[in-house]
Amino acid sequence: MKEYKEILNNKKEKLFVTLLARTKISESCPVAYRLIKITDFQEMESTRVLVPAKALISVLELKKTLLTCGHNPNVTKEYWIQAHQEVIKETDKIITLCYKPGFYGDVYLRVNDIVIGKVKGDKPVLHPGAKNHLSVEDKQETLKLWKMNVAPYALYSSRIMLALCCGFSGFLLKLSGMEGGGFHLWGMSSIGKTSSAYMLASLAGSPKDIVVLWNNTDKGLEEIAVAHNDSYLVLDESKLLDKDVLAAAKIMQNRVYTLSGGKGKTRSAMYENKVAEWQVSIFSTGECSLQQLAASGNVERLEGENVRVIDVNADAGAEMGIFESLPDGINSSNELVHAIKDATHRYYGSAKPAFLKRLVADIQDDRESVKRKLEKGIEFFLNKHQVDRNSGIQVRIAKRFAIAYVAGSMAVKYGVLPFTKQDVMKGISTCYLDSLEVVLSEPEVMKSPLGRSFDAIIDFIKKDDLLNLIGNDRVTQTAIKKATVIIHKVKGRTVYAVDKDLVHNCLPKSQRKGILTLLTKQGVLLSDTNKEYSTIQIIYKRKQVGRRYCFVCSKFDKFMTE
Structure with missing residues (x-):
């Protein structure tokens, strides 16, 4: 001292x-x-x-x-x-206090108060009151190591390629004049959705710091969106919104509109009594599609909602979840998921600043030239996919994928992604075509999640000679056990009680949990208390005659009219 x-x-x-x-x-x-x-x-x-x-x-x-x-x-x-x-x-020396990160003129203010680009006027600095919800954009290891150990996984999954490019597109929204929005990757658990979220998160920092859960409060999500302005927002686990399907559907619909619209509905002292505003690219995950969730809760989807945040099925169709192929030395999709988790938690935080450094330099050199190239790239994507320019919805859907393609192509040009533009186009185009039919179709709650794999079960139930136990006390236990489908009363409801082996044989293991969980949420399939889905013990003349999947007749009959 x-x-x-x-x-x-x-x-x-x-x-x-x-x-x-x-x-x-x-x-x-x-x-x-x-x-x-x-x-x-x-x-x-x-x-x-x-x-x-x-x-x-x-x-x-x-x-x-x-x-x-x-x-x-x-x-x-x-x-x-x-x-x-x-x-x-x-x-x-004068600074300008800002209430959110992002573009200010031709410079970009990051969450850590670092300004990217040459400052010609007053330097932007984040206001002390704007730092409550900023993500921790830390860097671990170099861009070179990230490109070697993380980025290449996108070559094995079109869904991961979409996630990475969706992230880069957040930096182009203001330049393109497009509203915020993005994609919702949906499918059952253990299919690899979170791996896509981890890959995207690694652009800016550690996944544990970047990924946000859907079950924040409305006000909290608004402030989080502000903190991610002119960037991207990764939202995981939409199932956490609410246990009640109807409530969850209404919450999700409201939040999709709010987040993509870029304007808050409530006032906060944090913003000096001004409505919060932002512009973000959104990448969300969940077990149900937004379309299924809305239909499950009997909520009518608002016009244009399905083109703001677009449903993309996580299942790439190769029986490996989000993956179409596997790298050498990796024997299963489960092994690949673990490899991605390890890599993204070790190498992160270098890609975002590298991309922004090149983008801001190009904008400061010739903003109009960058805008023209962006518009040209979007037109190229629309032309390649023969998008009907007379359909506003089709154009908006295509443009959401197109800006992701352009952003990915720019990342290739800037040396941030170690791919070719053809690799980027292949991944984005695959996701676009896979999602297009579902997005443009009407929300068929029961039909869309089941597909052809459920047809055999429907065919059995359509038979006229089903064994009906209601009011019939002369059936032997042997006859009941031999019947593939029986009609009975369970929990006060008339049900089709289907042999569990038939259900398991008809539904691929990779799809079973997602389909049965969804049907339980919709009230089509009965289950034991606190179970996502289950078989139920059938009681006949006070004796147990085996567990079966019990589909409520009045709701399941709607399948037969499709």
């Missing part, structure tokens, strides 16, 4: 507080601040702090503020006087 004071007495000019800039008073920022740098005496590391002008009223007030900000307390009284003089002095 004594030695430290002597150093200051001998070198009075040696301050660990440096004034960097001041803010202007404006309508958007009515409180004045000063940006200072505090240097740690022993570590010689510095941090930047915004000090409100009211803290400059006296040496004592400044001392309290600086100590709160982590300044070393072991200094003399004279030191605090010098520090106060340093902070209140005149300066021509």
